Amino acid sequence: MNKNKFSNGWMGRRLRIDMTNSKFEIEELSVEYCKKWIGGRGFNSDVVYHETREGMDPFDPDNPICIASGVLSGTFAPSSGRTVVSARSPHTCSIMGTNMHGHGDTNMGGGFGPALKYAGYDQVIVKGKAKNPVYLLINDDDIEFRDAGHLWGLGSKKTTIKILEELDDPDIVVMVIGPAGENLIKFACVLNNFSSAGGRTGMGAIMGSKNLKAIVLKGSNPVNIGNPEEFKKLCWDLRDKIHNAPAAIKHGKLGSLELFDGGNSIGISAHKNCSTGYMKDIEKIYDSSKWAKNFLFRRKSCWSCPVSCGRYTYIKEGKYAGFHCGGPEMESLCNLGPRIDSSDVAGVTVLCGIVNELGIDSISAGAALSWTMEAFEKGYITEKDTGGIRLEWGDIEGSLKVLNMIANREGFGDILAEGTIRAAEILGVGMDIVPHCRGLEHISVDPRIALGFSLGYAMSTRGSDHLKNYSCLEFPGLAVKNKDQLKEALSSKTLKKFWKNFPEQMYKIDTKPELCTWSEKNKCVSDLVGCCCDPIASWGDAGTWKEAYAPLVKTVSGVGLSDDDIFEAAERTIAIERAHWLREGSAKQDDTHIDRYFDETVHDGPYKGMKLDRKEWEWAQKEYYKQHGWDEDGFITPEKAEELGIQEIIPDMKSGKKIYKKWLKEQKINK
């Protein structure tokens, strides 16, 4: 019945593609390996660490781009449609130099991960560089390198439609890059199923650098289940919880845009290049019900997800009448709207569609645009620098023009295409107003307000990002609803502190190192198993990710994994990603925010006057390292490495520390 007899849950194989020689190899995975890394982000981070080297250029053909599904992908487990794409990132960098790179990964919805398993693989690793543009067709064990010359230069949607027509099979799943990926824009994204984008850290550029326009999947294998009766029961239990959770119902109805309802009360605005921390009336302007009334054509969903938080936009009237596209989701809308100080919701919605078509990460695109606007406002740059273009706050037309210039690397766009931090470096101005950690620009939650998120941005292993360290429990409304989870996350002493200061604890850092460490591992579980964090997220009223997914992993795999094994795999994954940075010498010096957030206060609103405190931050860093069992500079100790079964990183940690110390010394001399 099944071609694949390896085991249950996993397909037990990975596909290695050599683009240079148009060859492929199927590699069998051992049960031990699968148990060690669980899957998804775990598999990817292992390969990315071990198959790259210190100082490697991300566009080196040997940089492996890994695409992995999780152990639950493609099953009846709810929301099991996520895919992780990882490689050494061209976008992220260090304080030590913008030409220094580290770990990068991105997580996308859609249906690529499940389709990969139906094709018989847990992971695809692509290396090398094709002479001419090609796209890959993976049809179970038949791998075809097909010419993509006629697709080169096309937008993501057009490319997908052309491939669907060409192969004449509506059931295939297509992952593509847009012109931005082809032109090696440092923040180019990958997209599957038309509009499910893996945006962050420039994975699209890595595909482009390999001359790989698309990967197409066509599979006929089912996913086997170790203990089907138990698995069915657990899946129904979890699904019933989601079906009945008011938060999940609301999330499905209004999409992630409903997070705007939290708006200023939790510091979601990204207003004016993430500088003000407050946008007047953001809850009203970007009201999710109003958005749905005006623009929602029909909802869409990722694979096997009952929630369906995806949107499909159709603009009926006005300037953009007739425009339709997949999306947007909340971060895209926020980073292309309030971030550039625009209240033109229709216009911003169009921008969200355009960035997908061009294949650019919406968050970094918003960052580049808003940085340019602020630089103009402050007089850092003039029309001379931009070739005559002037971007003012809220300028949708100008933004559209600049986005096209970025994707095609024309004029000023060529500079912005390097990523905001490098653009500032090239122009020699405005490094101080690039809101970033490790070169990756912030998302919408202001780092001066919700300090758990703030610490999470700085400690994230792919640069500033909330999804590595989703410490939602710091938000008062959620804390009240999830007291049990807090009990698990915090020690009794910290828990007491938490409730003593409640609800002001949100903007106090004293409980955050513990909360962040726990959330980070907990969130990682969802990345390992290939499931979405949203329906089960703390606000989903359906328990934590570990609670929800660990029993499913046990029954689907049938290889005797314990909860602790899964949590340890999460810790191991975080450690190996961190080690990728540490071997470059990037440690404590990069685990921080830009000076702006320490010096400049939130401009207005309920949190007016807040800023980060250097002393407190220093304490939080130390405490966070302690929680993880790392040393005081944030390096993974040999003992910890051995405990996690990744002793091979020990020599790299030693050499990394040397680079770090040398850099510190130079800093002191320069001072």
Next chain:
Amino acid sequence: MAQETNKKVIVIDPDKCTGCHSCEMACSIKHFDVCGSGYSRIRIHEFRDVNTFIPIMCQACEDAICIKVCPVNARVRQENGAVVTDEERCIGCKACINSCPFGAVMINPVTEKTMSCDLCMEDELGPWCVKACTMQKALQFVNVQDSVKARGRNWTKLIKDEFSPSLKEDEDSDENYGYGFDLTNK
């Protein structure tokens, strides 16, 4: 006759389908203990470029062509109204597949004979695909008479909106599900 009108059927509303394929996953694991679209008796046909998804499954036609064309009388009607393949008799000629106006008869990937929706027999959860669609309600298991009435009602609602002014704004309730942090109390 009374028994006939009390019959329950699965009613499909493609407008509500969001293309999540949960129904396929439910169907395949229910019948085969594995997960995969090729093992499902319901299939979602995707038109993603216009975000349209249409579920296709056996409609258990009253005057079922598949029953008529089967040369070995293997297409049979169950007591619950579903039309299924009797695998003992089926010779796998696929005449039912070729004659079905919906393309709703599938090939059983294990036996290579044919298969179609059996309404999950007498499972206490009811048809699994319907349960998996609880949140979207693109699939509903309802009394056949009620379904007809509901269709008419939906259609007349559209007409009503066209021809009568809305008397009150249908505002969404302002329940705070998420963060629940009331700033005014601070």
